Amino acid sequence: RELLCIFGTGDLGRSLGQRLLQTGYRVVYGSRRPHSCDPLPQGAQVMSHTEAAQLATVVIACVHREHYDFLEAAAPQLKGKVLVDVSNNSEKGLYPESNAEYLQSLLPEASVVKAFNTISAWSLQNGSSDAHRQVYLCGDSAEAKQAVRELATSLGLSVLDRGCLSAAREVEDFPLQLFPQWRLPLCLATGLTAFFFFYLLTRDVIYAYVEKDKDISFRIMVSLANKVFPIVSLIMLSLCYLPGVLAAFIQLYRGTKYRRFPDWLDRWMLCRKQLGLLALGLAFLHVLYTLLIPIRYYVRYKIAENVVSVIRENRTTVFDTTIAWRSDSYLSMGILGFALFVLLGITSLPSISNALSWREFSFVQSKLGHLTLFFCTLHTYLYGWDRFLRPSTYKWWTPPGYMLCLVVPSVVLVLKLLILLPCMDRSLGRIRQGWE
Amino acid sequence: RELLCIFGTGDLGRSLGQRLLQTGYRVVYGSRRPHSCDPLPQGAQVMSHTEAAQLATVVIACVHREHYDFLEAAAPQLKGKVLVDVSNNSEKGLYPESNAEYLQSLLPEASVVKAFNTISAWSLQNGSSDAHRQVYLCGDSAEAKQAVRELATSLGLSVLDRGCLSAAREVEDFPLQLFPQWRLPLCLATGLTAFFFFYLLTRDVIYAYVEKDKDISFRIMVSLANKVFPIVSLIMLSLCYLPGVLAAFIQLYRGTKYRRFPDWLDRWMLCRKQLGLLALGLAFLHVLYTLLIPIRYYVRYKIAENVVSVIRENRTTVFDTTIAWRSDSYLSMGILGFALFVLLGITSLPSISNALSWREFSFVQSKLGHLTLFFCTLHTYLYGWDRFLRPSTYKWWTPPGYMLCLVVPSVVLVLKLLILLPCMDRSLGRIRQGWE
């Protein structure tokens, strides 16, 4: 069985060594203090760096970049060997060149391969399959990469080749990134939430305080939240489907699919998934808030008060079938919309979307997605009902939130309908032919 | 580094080229118009088809089948080369033979390999890991397939060998399929839903209209939906577990596990997953509809009306502990059933079922599955309670929906209990030994 050398008996060195030993490799450690190491994985040997390097053809340097200088001493032993760089930095852009390139420049006669830096010592050691099973590989020597690829594969990790060593910078940035694709959608969601929060705070709470001298500030916690969240959710949902429609119009106008979209549109299209998932999260909150309405003290008080007043004032109440229809309809639309929404969420789980063919995926995401948007929009229109026409709705001459939030979805749906007209559909089909 | 040739500078050609360049390959395009192409990926060269083909040993034809005839001109250059066919058709059965076989017949001296047709240009280009990471491979030459396999692996795609070139037809059908396994369960669900909808519409709405002259059509939106969905869900859930029981009885009767089941049973057993997931979807809708009952205008009106009438008629209401027990019990059973239902759904997510051993998977799906069925059935029995015996329940001499829907689950549970009897269990165990 093959012998591998690991430099450094730290966390990663030990975990990697242990897993390699399990898989049947022989492992020898190179350490500064070969005789005073903490207990190492059973079956591994420890010696000085130079001795260890001599024995193996593949050397894994599990040492921080800051200490790479000691490797120069072992240069003769490392000549022609495969040297694996696993290091990460604590932040981006700390050094002018990537760690791997720096290592290569220190040891020009070794074949440096960047690998394993996205794997965590903790999960290696515990055999847990959580996160980070993907190993990104890069290096200038094809044989060296092949050797490392085999090593990683036999550890049960999946390998993705990123090309030559100059890609190391990118690979080193992976473990440092924190949801880069979610940034824009998150900012948008925060901005919209803040805007609508203050807008509705003014219209509801402050208006009541100023005009009616009533303190209804307690409504912030639930009633206001339950307006802001669905409103932002609906807007973000429609922003998912707007770029697709815009793209179609641009293509129709240009008559070809081969010219790139403007940059902003491209970026927008790439963050639709995140927009959609955030919208789902907000819709989820809306549903939870809605479902516990009847538990609230305020609501219970109101209902009881109502019954009491009916009796005390000896009023009679009449059952209004129209209101019943309307109330049941908007709730039904909401439920159907939400169920489809969850379905969209489920199909965007990586393990499910991987199991779907492209046609299936776009059937769900595009066709059912527009249906979701339609249901949610209808839900809101039905909720508004005849209040659109009542002047009392427009406190301080401002429209209520749900009217504002209906603008974008309505536009998207109308534009989409236009595209579905036979004449438009046909020309678009011709342009996109072969696009799938 | 290896040089690859791509014919066609369209969507797929460009995306594939870009990814291959990233991975460290060199790429040369063959095009009809080598000098007037839109901007191609950086680092790629463009030339005529014949020139490009001469340089590489692997040629990827990113061209529609309709244009394959031009390849005959390049036949001499393609002799002995690996020619990758990526094409899809716009519908099934458009041509008598598969595209790959057609290509092979045009160029009998090239080794045609079908691959990449399930990958989408869009996701290749955007490095998104959505959907379609699986490459299906087929071809008659083992070496050619090996070359393509390496290429695909280095792109980070997972490869599945489907055998020789005659499997190409099947491979070409993959991207065209639209949930083939869901068709039967979906039809069943639609059929049952339609049946119960009209059945309950008659019993509830039309009956009230005809016999009592009351218009309660508004109930369609929520009350009726909230009967139809759980009823269909329960039936479909029990249909998941019926074939397993039938299979057991057939095996017991035959005394061997080695004879194939009748065809209908086989097909039924293969769509149990889809049946179950649809049942989960419908149960989810039932739960949502149920939870918002107290928000409905109609319900609020009814409750208020009730209180008002108690006071106006000066009635006293008595708290009935039995009703309290029954109401709380059926709700509790429903909740437990639903929670287990969701658990079944979660374990059928591909990424989770992959992490489970066969014994674990069948413990959840089979043992907990039957428990789910039991809870849901009990929920419905407790909901019915003493109404089974009241004549007023049987309007127009028809039983209510929940009684109808209890038939299949009850049968399944009884049969399952029979199988669990020690004597039956032992003989079944002996027959299935080694089946796992």
Place this chain on the structure above:
Amino acid sequence: RELLCIFGTGDLGRSLGQRLLQTGYRVVYGSRRPHSCDPLPQGAQVMSHTEAAQLATVVIACVHREHYDFLEAAAPQLKGKVLVDVSNNSEKGLYPESNAEYLQSLLPEASVVKAFNTISAWSLQNGSSDAHRQVYLCGDSAEAKQAVRELATSLGLSVLDRGCLSAAREVEDFPLQLFPQWRLPLCLATGLTAFFFFYLLTRDVIYAYVEKDKDISFRIMVSLANKVFPIVSLIMLSLCYLPGVLAAFIQLYRGTKYRRFPDWLDRWMLCRKQLGLLALGLAFLHVLYTLLIPIRYYVRYKIAENVVSVIRENRTTVFDTTIAWRSDSYLSMGILGFALFVLLGITSLPSISNALSWREFSFVQSKLGHLTLFFCTLHTYLYGWDRFLRPSTYKWWTPPGYMLCLVVPSVVLVLKLLILLPCMDRSLGRIRQGWE
């Protein structure tokens, strides 16, 4: 194309053969009764064991261990061949040595490789991708393992090398295990649930019966369940985050990260995921139980009764803004806590955690996890509100359940706050440097 030999025409033999034929291999079966077999996969040949073995270099023994003795007769033909052992036992520890080692001892001149034992015949045959796609491999000959690895890879299975043949015992235990990592958390959950159930039963139902002579036993089904579940959930959630804090203090005390944690702490840290998911399941039940409170007969009766008594006694009710604030706040905290809880659950789906970088994963699990704990704890404190100070709360001198359950979370949050103090944070950072 390569020829493979399969011994045994049982379930696994047939399914494996069928899939191998699909992939382009040629298959020959070795059977006791070559002429009276049930229909085998199309294209396969059947002959006697010795004849079949002679033709191929790889032989897969799809036979139970109990029948391995017949193989000795074919020893000459199997000499130098790769012999794949796929067998499982019906329970752990049935035999002194593993099946593969036993087979190797029977046929010392063959290269035995253990493989495929975690794959199910049923799923192989139906091409379903459910469960068990992972093949564990072990064996003493590197070439033999390589041959089997290629075979498995071409079937589209993923392969994990577990080292030499002595690992076979471990590999054979995989299909027999039943959620080993869930055992401890499940026991804990059951124990806590039982304790709190009896505690609250005594305090609520028995107390009412003894002191007030009221039978409120019907409350067990919902009210009691809806206390026990959230209480246990909150405790288990906090137990997820306690070991991390303890670990930090131990490391601070020791001044190094290189000494192993005590064993109990290690084991505890490895089952945090399961603890957390169980807590999520219980919280899910709590939410369902809570949301259907207004549907319960008891609750409806109470509310109606209340309104009736207000009128009959001609009381006036006053709206208390403080109560409204408190009620809305604790519900809001609960919802936010639950939403984050679900988010934690979603990110621990294998397919999602695989897509996250380590930093992202620990941002969600650690940062947002503590936030979740904070929200849930606040929810419970706000729910308790001023009852902490009311003597009537302490029936029979025992505190109510929600007070008991606040102890651990409060401790965890306070300790975590301590660690976040700049001085502590800095020294911890220095100790853990490079840990990632």
